[in-house]
Amino acid sequence: MRPMLATAADRPPAGREWVHEVKWDGMRVLVDVRDGRVSVTSRTERDVTAAFPELDGLAGTYEDLLLDGEVVALEDGLPSFHALTERMHVTKRRQAERLAGTRPVTLMVFDLLRLFGQDLTGQPWTARRRLLVELDLAGRAWQVPQVHDDGAALLQVTADEGLEGVVSKRRSARYLPGRRSPDWRKVAHRRTYSVVVGGWRAEAGSGASSAGRLGAVLVGLPDGAGGWRYAGRVGSGLAGSAGTALLRRLRRDESDTPPFSDVVPRPDADGTTWVEPRVVVEVRTLMLTADHRLRQPTYLGVRSDLDPAELQEVPHGG
Known part of the structure; x- marks a missing residue:
């Protein structure tokens, strides 16, 4: 499966039907947890599990779930794609484990696509988000970031704090694997x-x-x-x-x-x-x-x- 993608926009949409998240400067991944094992794949369905051993701990959370999120590396307290390049190309697990000590990554989880064998992609964003929050996923190497109702205010905050931008999502939107949808819109500060x-x-x-x-x-x-x-x-x-x-x-x-x-x-x-x-x-x-x-x-x-x-x-x- 390939992840759903956002369309570019000049500003976050306004209205109660929209919710807004921070746009992270990282690597988009799907994390499949099943039968005590974790598998991580990139946007292009490349297996990158070996590059991110920090995510192995997700195997101990639930028996079966599929998460959508972004792996980020911090530099001076902010996500940095340049810093992430030290990790994302690693194919040898032992090397990745060494780098995890000096250049750790964090998975920002923002969607739940499967839970206990049930496909959730046909459910609206609000239903998927409610289940994701109820899972209470919080670990040393993963977290579920907050969402916000005011896109314009979040855009200003992300600009002030040096973050990449904002992703806005329609609350009623289904998850469309591999498709770029106007139900998800992204606004970036940095060119x-x-x-x-x-x-x-x-x-x-x-x-x-x-x-x-x-x-x-x-x-x-x-x-x-x-x-x-x-x-x-x-x-x-x-x-x-x-x-x-x-x-x-x-x-x-x-x-x-x-x-x-x-x-x-x-x-x-x-x-x-x-x-x-x-x-x-x-x-x-x-x-x-x-x-x-x-x-x-x-x-x-x-x-x-x-x-x-x-x-x-x-x-x-x-």
């Missing part, structure tokens, strides 16, 4: 985008691109016709191990031609090694210009929970 990598350039002065360090990546956004529009060059945030790990992935997908549907300016194209558009990364940017270019973008991390096909649906981030 972050999920983009596809189409090429890379070596760090200036590091020698031939085949042997050099990663200096920048060339990225794209959906062009509306099934292809990719060039969105600019991203160099900030790629120093050290972050760039080394990304370059290792990109070298598997090198190509002779650029994947973009428009022409890449010569200053950016010269010296670029093109790659197949298979790796999705998250970037933060000052703005997206009128010609769909990222202004002063910073690399945050690889989005292994997204594949390029999902970006064709939604050009503005995860």
Whole structure:
């Protein structure tokens, strides 16, 4: 099963039929608890159980339940996607257990999809929420955050506290697995985008691109016709191990031609090694210009929970 997704909005909807939650800067997951075992899957149905051993304790809560939520990592008291990248790509359990001591994660649970074998997705949000609260899930690595009636007020609070934004949900909404619904709406403060990598350039002065360090990546956004529009060059945030790990992935997908549907300016194209558009990364940017270019973008991390096909649906981030 894939999780239900929210549509982007300019402001939270008003009215008694809506409820509002904090939008966390993390990784969306479904957590399946059954027969004393816990299984964690990403938005793309990838098994990420090994990456988050902190969630094993959910096996001791109830015999059978399926939870929807977001895994977050805190940095200076606030959720940070950049910090989470240290955890979300780990595939070896022993390594994840070591990292859990220095970079712990927390599961923010916001929906209940199955309980004691009963499918709850056809029930309205109010019924699912009531059951979720009654479960009284509270642990060292998981919690059920509060919901709020005033979306505008919550939006201001999240802005003041440096949080990502607000997700608003219609109280009567059923859960639609894998679908993006106007019954869920998201408003984000920070301009972050999920983009596809189409090429890379070596760090200036590091020698031939085949042997050099990663200096920048060339990225794209959906062009509306099934292809990719060039969105600019991203160099900030790629120093050290972050760039080394990304370059290792990109070298598997090198190509002779650029994947973009428009022409890449010569200053950016010269010296670029093109790659197949298979790796999705998250970037933060000052703005997206009128010609769909990222202004002063910073690399945050690889989005292994997204594949390029999902970006064709939604050009503005995860």
